[in-house]
Amino acid sequence: MGASGNIQQRKRPSNVLAFRYLTGFRRIKPGHAFRLNAIAVATQLLAVAHAQTTINPGTITTSQILNGQTVTVVGGTSINVPNVPNNGWAILAREGSHVTFDPTVGPAAGPIQLIGNTALGHALQVQQESSAQGSGLEITTNGPGEYGIELHQNGSVNLSNTNITTNGAASGGIGAYGLGVSDTSSATLSNSSVTTKGDVGNGVISFGGTITLINVPVRTESSSTTLSAYGVNAQSGGQITMNGGSVLTNS
Known part of the structure; x- marks a missing residue:
């Protein structure tokens, strides 16, 4: 032939x-x-499973749940999720996902907002070998016991120029922590800030994980006279390292 x-x-x-x-x-x-x-x-x-995708600017009101995806969140994006019981994350990264926050790209360059309003939900949750990195975040939570950032199951975060504020009260003894890291997970914050305003709202807490803070002021503003809100709290073999920054508690 x-x-x-x-x-x-x-x-x-x-x-x-x-x-x-x-x-x-x-x-x-x-x-x-x-x-x-x-x-x-x-x-x-x-290749498809790890293809690069983009979360575009504008206001998003549904949880962004990432399963093994590689995602860039661009400037001008606001993820503001209402009270959705058991499903109130702004971003949940799991199953080896990778998230990059870049406020300098996109048609509307500027800060990236992650806002949560659900009890025990978290604005940014990273788990199961997933990671998040970048800068320019404004993270706010309003729900009881709702963390700004929560990591477990070997999740990792490396963020700069990020402001975390939690306003919620405690829920079942769990405070609305600014940053919480468990087991073998790790987090690095630099040139950022953490502020909590609710009872038992620890600013930064490690339950066995590793946290590094570089030039990060941590402030707790609990009004309770009986419940403590620690600025920095390490438990169960957790490690927290501070280079610069400050810790101020009003409880």
């Missing part, structure tokens, strides 16, 4: 011909065709 380019047609399946053409392979044994094609498909699926 005639040849087309570098592909010699010998009644092979069309998918094998395509694989040979794309990879430059000149010979594929019939018994290997399915295995090679499966590898190509798996590679394509992996």
Whole structure:
């Protein structure tokens, strides 16, 4: 039979011909065709799973739940989620997701807002080997026991120029913490601020995780005379390192 380019047609399946053409392979044994094609498909699926997507500017009122995705949140984005019991995150990153906050890109460059209003929900939750990085965030929570940022199951965060404010009271003894890190998770905040205003609202708390604060003032403004709101609190082997910054408590 005639040849087309570098592909010699010998009644092979069309998918094998395509694989040979794309990879430059000149010979594929019939018994290997399915295995090679499966590898190509798996590679394509992996690339799709981690494809870069963008959360565009404007106001968003639904939780952004990321499952193994790579996402950039651009300047001028405001994620303001109303009180939605058991589902009130602004952003939930899980299953190996990667989030980048970049206020300098997009058609409306400027601060990025994450706002939560749900009891025990969190504005930014990072878990299951996921990570978040970037700058220019304004994080606010208003629900009881609602953290600004919460990490567990080996989540990691590295943020700068970020302001975290929690206004909620305690819920079931759990305060609206500014930043909470558990187990093997880790967080770094630099040139940022943490302010909590509710009872038992610890500013920064580690339940076994690692937290590094660089030039971060931490302030708690609880009005309770019986319940403490610590500025910095490490428990269960947690580690918190401060370079610069300050801690001020009014409770």
